[in-house]
Amino acid sequence: MQGIDWNAAIFWLMALQALATLGVVVHSWFDQRRRVSKKEIKAVADEAAARAAAIEKRIDDHRQRLTTGESRFQRIEDHLGRLPTNEAIGRVELAMSDLSGELKVTNQRLEGLEGLHELMRDQFNRMDEFLRKTK
Numbered sequence: 001m002q003g004i005d006w007n008a009a010i011f012w013l014m015a016l017q018a019l020a021t022l023g024v025v026v027h028s029w030f031d032q033r034r035r036v037s038k039k040e041i042k043a044v045a046d047e048a049a050a051r052a053a054a055i056e057k058r059i060d061d062h063r064q065r066l067t068t069g070e071s072r073f074q075r076i077e078d079h080l081g082r083l084p085t086n087e088a089i090g091r092v093e094l095a096m097s098d099l100s101g102e103l104k105v106t107n108q109r110l111e112g113l114e115g116l117h118e119l120m121r122d123q124f125n126r127m128d129e130f131l132r133k134t135k
Helices: 006-082 086-134
Strands: none
């Protein structure tokens, strides 16, 4: 029977120990990277949550402005609904032109009446003079 070669056994045990130590170092390095990544992920998640809250606030502000704008548009539409249409304006223009024509005719009649009024005033003045002389 051969004896145990203790030098070889010690060599292999030391090699195994060095390999185990290297494995622990590599495992620790990956674990540390994973922990940093969790911190980074948490930081990114917190930042994303803050941004989402800011975006939600902006959306709420825009919804409120949109609601206000819709009510303003509704008031404008109601006001525009009460304004006259093109047809109504056309009828008013026709009525005004008819009225203008009637005013011209009335003006001519008044000019004729003015001449008659002058004649009547002259006659009244003559009568007044006559009556004053005869007294």
